[in-house]
Amino acid sequence: xxxxxxxxxxxxxxxxxxxxxxxxxxxxxxxxxxxxxxxxxxxxxxxxxxxxxxxxxxxxxxxxxxxxxxxxxxxxxxxxxxxxxxxxxxxxxxxxxxxxxxxxxxxxxxxxxxxxxxxxxxxxxxxxxxxxxxxxxxxxxxxxxxxxxxxxxxxxxxxxxxxxxxxxxxxxxxxxxxxxxxxxxxxxxxxxxxxxxxxxxxxxxxxxxxxxxxxxxxxxxxxxxxxxxxxxxxxxxxxxxxxxxxxxxxxxxxxxxxxxxxxxxxxxxxxxxxxxxxxxxxxxxxxxxxxxxxxxxxxxxxxxxxxxxxxxxxxxxxxxxxxxxxxxxxxxxxxxxxxxxxxxxxxxxxxxxxxxxxxxxxxxxxxxxxxxxxxxxxxxxxxxxxxxxxxxxxxxxxxxxxxxxxxxxxxxxxxxxxxxxxxxxxxxx
Amino acid sequence: xxxxxxxxxxxxxxxxxxxxxxxxxxxxxxxxxxxxxxxxxxxxxxxxxxxxxxxxxxxxxxxxxxxxxxxxxxxxxxxxxxxxxxxxxxxxxxxxxxxxxxxxxxxxxxxxxxxxxxxxxxxxxxxxxxxxxxxxxxxxxxxxxxxxxxxxxxxxxxxxxxxxxxxxxxxxxxxxxxxxxxxxxxxxxxxxxxxxxxxxxxxxxxxxxxxxxxxxxxxxxxxxxxxxxxxxxxxxxxxxxxxxxxxxxxxxxxxxxxxxxxxxxxxxxxxxxxxxxxxxxxxxxxxxxxxxxxxxxxxxxxxxxxxxxxxxxxxxxxxxxxxxxxxxxxxxxxxxxxxxxxxxxxxxxxxxxxxxxxxxxxxxxxxxxxxxxxxxxxxxxxxxxxxxxxxxxxxxxxxxxxxxxxxxxxxxxxxxxxxxxxxxxxxxx
Numbered sequence: 001x002x003x004x005x006x007x008x009x010x011x012x013x014x015x016x017x018x019x020x021x022x023x024x025x026x027x028x029x030x031x032x033x034x035x036x037x038x039x040x041x042x043x044x045x046x047x048x049x050x051x052x053x054x055x056x057x058x059x060x061x062x063x064x065x066x067x068x069x070x071x072x073x074x075x076x077x078x079x080x081x082x083x084x085x086x087x088x089x090x091x092x093x094x095x096x097x098x099x100x101x102x103x104x105x106x107x108x109x110x111x112x113x114x115x116x117x118x119x120x121x122x123x124x125x126x127x128x129x130x131x132x133x134x135x136x137x138x139x140x141x142x143x144x145x146x147x148x149x150x151x152x153x154x155x156x157x158x159x160x161x162x163x164x165x166x167x168x169x170x171x172x173x174x175x176x177x178x179x180x181x182x183x184x185x186x187x188x189x190x191x192x193x194x195x196x197x198x199x200x201x202x203x204x205x206x207x208x209x210x211x212x213x214x215x216x217x218x219x220x221x222x223x224x225x226x227x228x229x230x231x232x233x234x235x236x237x238x239x240x241x242x243x244x245x246x247x248x249x250x251x252x253x254x255x256x257x258x259x260x261x262x263x264x265x266x267x268x269x270x271x272x273x274x275x276x277x278x279x280x281x282x283x284x285x286x287x288x289x290x291x292x293x294x295x296x297x298x299x300x301x302x303x304x305x306x307x308x309x310x311x312x313x314x315x316x317x318x319x320x321x322x323x324x325x326x327x328x329x330x331x332x333x334x335x336x337x338x339x340x341x342x343x344x345x346x347x348x349x350x351x352x353x354x355x356x357x358x359x360x361x362x363x364x365x366x367x368x369x370x371x372x373x374x375x376x377x378x379x380x381x382x383x384x385x386x387x388x389x390x391x392x393x394x395x396x397x398x399x400x401x402x403x404x405x406x407x408x409x410x411x412x413x414x415x416x417x418x419x420x421x422x423x424x425x426x427x428x429x
Numbered sequence: 430x431x432x433x434x435x436x437x438x439x440x441x442x443x444x445x446x447x448x449x450x451x452x453x454x455x456x457x458x459x460x461x462x463x464x465x466x467x468x469x470x471x472x473x474x475x476x477x478x479x480x481x482x483x484x485x486x487x488x489x490x491x492x493x494x495x496x497x498x499x500x501x502x503x504x505x506x507x508x509x510x511x512x513x514x515x516x517x518x519x520x521x522x523x524x525x526x527x528x529x530x531x532x533x534x535x536x537x538x539x540x541x542x543x544x545x546x547x548x549x550x551x552x553x554x555x556x557x558x559x560x561x562x563x564x565x566x567x568x569x570x571x572x573x574x575x576x577x578x579x580x581x582x583x584x585x586x587x588x589x590x591x592x593x594x595x596x597x598x599x600x601x602x603x604x605x606x607x608x609x610x611x612x613x614x615x616x617x618x619x620x621x622x623x624x625x626x627x628x629x630x631x632x633x634x635x636x637x638x639x640x641x642x643x644x645x646x647x648x649x650x651x652x653x654x655x656x657x658x659x660x661x662x663x664x665x666x667x668x669x670x671x672x673x674x675x676x677x678x679x680x681x682x683x684x685x686x687x688x689x690x691x692x693x694x695x696x697x698x699x700x701x702x703x704x705x706x707x708x709x710x711x712x713x714x715x716x717x718x719x720x721x722x723x724x725x726x727x728x729x730x731x732x733x734x735x736x737x738x739x740x741x742x743x744x745x746x747x748x749x750x751x752x753x754x755x756x757x758x759x760x761x762x763x764x765x766x767x768x769x770x771x772x773x774x775x776x777x778x779x780x781x782x783x784x785x786x787x788x789x790x791x792x793x794x795x796x797x798x799x800x801x802x803x804x805x806x807x808x809x810x811x812x813x814x815x816x817x818x819x820x821x822x823x824x825x826x827x828x829x830x831x832x833x834x835x836x837x838x839x840x841x842x843x844x845x846x847x848x849x850x851x852x853x854x855x856x857x858x
Contacts, residue, residue, distance in 0.1 A: 033798050114820055118809055125801060127831050211831055232661065232832050253854040260856035368849050369462050372554060380547055380852030389857065390848070391543055402556050402640055402845040403661050404833040416831040419819070420797050423809030425682040427689035428818065 013193060017201035020156055020189055021209030024129040027186035028154035032126055036103035038181050043099035043146055046177030047092040050142065053173050054088045060169035061138065068162055080136045081163055091142045091170070094394065098146045101393040104412045105152040119422040124415045126152030128211040131202045132396070133158045133225060135217035138166035144216070145174050145188040147396045151414035154187050156210065158202060160217075161194035199224075205231040214396055214409070219324075234409050236374075236400040238324040239269030239352040241382040244341040244367065245289065246358035247281035253379060254285060254357045255292045260381040261355065263296045267326050269398060270353055270385030274321060276341045279334045282309065286334075293330060302332040321348045338363050342370040349373055351400045353385040374400050374407040442622060446630035449585055449618055450638030453558040456615035457583035461555055465532035467610050472528035472575055475606030476521040479571065482602050483517045489598035490567065497591055509565045510592055520571045520599070523823065527575045530822040533841045534581040548851040553844045555581030557640040560631045561825070562587045562654060564646035567595035573645070574603045574617040576825045580843035583616050585639065587631060589646075590623035628653075634660040643825055643838070648753075663838050665803075665829040667753040668698030668781040670811040673770040673796065674718065675787035676710035682808060683714060683786045684721045689810040690784065692725045696755050698827060699782055699814030703750060705770045708763045711738065715763075722759060731761040750777045767792045771799040778802055780829045782814040803829050803836040 050057070061083040068081055110122040130153045134140040141157055148155035159167040171190040178185050191198045202210060203225060212232045215225040222235050243261050245254045261272035275293075277286050282305070290300050290310045300306070301316040313332070320331040321344070335341050338356070345354055355377035356367040364378045375385050385408070387395025392410030399405045405413040479486070490512040497510055539551040559582045563569040570586055577584035588596040600619040607614050620627045631639060632654060641661045644654040651664050672690050674683045690701035704722075706715050711734070719729050719739045729735075730745040742761070749760040750773070764770050767785070774783055784806035785796040793807045804814050814837070816824020821839030828834045834842040 032801060112820060114818070118813065118818075120819060125831075250854070256856055257854065264857055364851075372461060372847060375848045375850065377850045378852060380850060380855040381857050383857040384547065384850065384852075384855065386857075389543070389547075390549060391541060402554075406845060407848045416835060418801060419804045419836050421804065421806045421809060421813065422793075423807060423813075425679070425685065426809040426813065427685055428693055428810050428812040428815075 013195050013197040014201055016192065017198055017206055020191065021129070021206030023186040024154040024156050024189060024206075025209050027184040028126065028128045030184045031149070031152045031154055031187055032105075034152065034183060036105070038183060039103065039149055039152070040099045042149065042177045042181040042183050043095050044177075045180045046142070046146065046174045047095040047099070049173035049176040050088055050092045050095070050170065053169070053176075054085060057088060057166065057169040057173070058083060058085075060165040063165045064138075064163055073162075077136060077162075081138065081166070083138060083166060087139065091139050094139075094143055095146050098150050098394055098411075101150060101411065103150065104415050109417055116426050117424060118426055121420045121422075122417050123420050124412070125418050127414055127416050129154045129156065129209055130414065131156045131158070131210045131213040131231075133199060133202060133213065133215045133217070133221065135160040135221060136162045137216075138163040138170055140216050141167045141170040141190070142174065143394065144214070144396055145171070147394060147411055148414065149183075149187055151411040153414055154189075156189050156191065156202065156206075158191040158198060164194050200228070203229045203231075216397060232404065234397060234399040234401070234405045234413075236269060236350065236352055236398050238350045239271070239385070239398070240274070240322070240324045240348060240350040241270060241272045241353045241385070242274045242276055242341070242345050242349060242355070243272040243382060244276040244335070244338070244345075244354070244356045245278060245281070245285055246338065246356060246360060246363045247278040248360035248363055249278075249281065249285065249357040250359060251285055251288060255289050257355070257357055257379070257381050258289050259292050259296050261383055262293060262298055262330050263328065264381070264383050266328050268383065270383045271326070272355070272382045273324055273331065274344075274348070275330055275332045276335045276344055277306075277332065279336055279340070282334055286310065290332065297328050299329045300332055301329060303334070305334045306332045324350070338366045338370070341367065345371055345373070352398065353377065353382050355380060355382045374398070442624050442626040443630055445621065446627055446635055449620065450558070450635030452615040453583040453585050453618060453635075454638050456613040457555065457557045459613045460578070460581045460583060460616055461534075463581065463612060465534070467612060468532065468578055468581075469528045471578065471606045471610040471612050472524050473606075474609045475571070475575065475603050476524040476528070478602035478605040479517055479521045479524070479599065482598070482605075483514060486517060486595065486598040486602070487512060487514075489594040492594045493567075493592055502591075506565060506591075510567065510595070512567060512595060516568065520568050523568075523572055524575050527579050527823055527840075530579060530840065532579065533844050538846055545855050546853060547855055550849045550851075551846050552849050553841070554847050556843055556845050558583045558585065558638050559843065560585045560587070560639045560642045560660075562628060562631060562642065562644045562646070562650065564589040564650060565591045566645075567592040567599055569645050570596045570599040570619065571603065572823065573643070573825055574600070576823060576840055577843065578612075578616055580840040582843055583618075585618050585620065585631065585635075587620040587627060593623050629657070632658045632660075645826060661833065663826060663828040663830070663834045663842075665698060665779065665781050665827050667779045668700070668814070668827070669703070669751070669753045669777060669779040670699060670701045670782045670784070670814070671703045671705055671770070671774050671778060672701040672811060673705040673764070673767070673774075673783070673785045674707060674710070674714055675767065675785060675789060675792045676707040677789035677792055678707075678710065678714065678786040679788060680714055680717060684718050686784070686786055686808070686810050687718050688721050688725050690812055691722060691727055691759050692757065693810070693812050695757050697812065699812045700755070701784070701811045702753055702760065703773075703777070704759055704761045705764045705773055706735075706761065708765055708769070711763055715739065719761065726757050728758045729761055730758060732763070734763045735761045753779070767795045767799070770796065774800055774802070781827065782806065782811050784809060784811045803827070
């Protein structure tokens, strides 16, 4: 029976969460040496269970949807929350993709031999316990749970209260997969309360049980996690991606890429927010690109020069250069060549993804060398900023920090390593 | 002129440190694209300057030594603080070794091509700004400054007040090398005050200027840094290294390695603190190993079984299994095979370094798989836990955390990466 108020059972949040942490650590220890075959079998069993239990999951989702509708949330929110058979199928397919990926744990990342005969191997190991804090999308339960299991990590999932019943129902199918393959059921735990205090407990690290926190959601969530977490965080706050069109750019390519980078999906972090146009090619390139953007339904905001060149441009304010619209709006500015583009990007970038359209390789090298964002692209759409598109199979998110994981975070990025050194009696002189 | 009280000039510590951070960030930006040749030339010029300025450095060191003697510190402390021509020569040689190492920045760590023709490269980049907090050894100024420069990072050095004049004098030679090669002088800064408040400011990250903190010193310093830092820390708190002698161990090898692991240098983090003896070979192996240790000047502490087997054993208390002696003392315990060793190590290890002496490969695999310390060794001394011995050329320390850097931290571990993606007009479907 699904109980609408199951979370009210939990009274002492801190105590409950510490126990969640203890169980996760114990599970993580067992997972360290779980075989690749067992993890693959578990992920496949989870996919099967999700499909078999689809009616239970849809029933749970109905409870969440009703509650959300009663509180009068936005249609976009309801769309993120809603599950149907297709979406459950997609979740199950996602699990099968992860099941089929190579197992990262135990892989030898590097090996060499020292002159004294010591053989050194750097071997991939799980990180330990990962905390995932997400909002309304219930499918994160399956995606994040599967990626963490594949990488040998235990995970503590804390979804939004709006998707509480949906996430719990999905989680039950994941646990079925763990049980069928004799993996510890605590490998994938879901926080048993919607009380926001649980998030604070997770950010404190649960007495050292949590090794890394990954927030999945809007800017408000990520900001809170980055500010308050006492453990490492893999995240990006914003994807304020820039597209620079050099004077050496092929015009047709620039038009196609600009429209794709901005408009393919405007709500994702890899969508372009600012177009920087090389002043030296503004006469030939600017208007055709802006027309194409406008024809695709995009609002153009620009500085005075852009307004003069393209009369339908709305004025851009200083705030526009700082804004991740996540909408059909683009800010446009003329710059003096690559150096001008780098100057603008350095000032406003969120170090996520930037692209240059150019045929001049010197310009490309200058752009790549001069900018320290996680992902730099040449003659390609910013919307390729994605673990799947990078060939990582799936990603748990994109990180813009410089430590440990950067860019798309796939299963390999959820691992650490240890050194294994084999000798034949060596002592140190 | 060397001024004993130069630090008293600094009144507003917070403001001064924020400016140090701003200058470091600016320098870090310039260093990102500094050529390998320029960095090599600067390091060589620094080595030359250290030797040319040796009398100034020795004069500065005399001031520190006098002050230390007046306050009546321990002889070991004075030895760490003292400089002479040989030690200055060793520092200069260390800089030349780092100068000759391959430059890590810009190296392509991985590259692959996606089916759509996108060529993806993962390229090594500097981390940015590194804060190094150390105690009395003035040579850390040169070592840490050089390793950070080699890896393209700006560094903020904060040495102990006891070595303030020595460190400043060494730092002046490093700056000479930067000036001679037109690299920004702020690439290597030294905190211009001995006020302890400066450490607190560094731990807060200086308004986001510092990317990582590396403490170099005793447990008290590392503990404070790990507790208070609001930025990532590369460190190990203790090196409580275990040596396990399996029943399959060659006795002569076990004796030689045990003595080396414990006694070669007792004060370093890689020295063994606990010997775990497989109960199945205790009759043959235990006494010869303990006799050899005792003959080398080591005190043996053990549980009842060990005391019964070797009468000169002093009783070990529970506290002994937790103690990093850093002295000529070893704690000894009988365990039931590899599983027993793993059980003990899991409970007491600081995840630094553990070694197994065995000829049975199955035992080795079980030991390597079952333990998640940064460094695991087979048939080799724990004292090999060192960047130089790993072939990294030099190390800034050893890290036991699971994130980013683990084990010896050399120049490669002081870098991050970015993705460079080259296309030919690809848009995302």
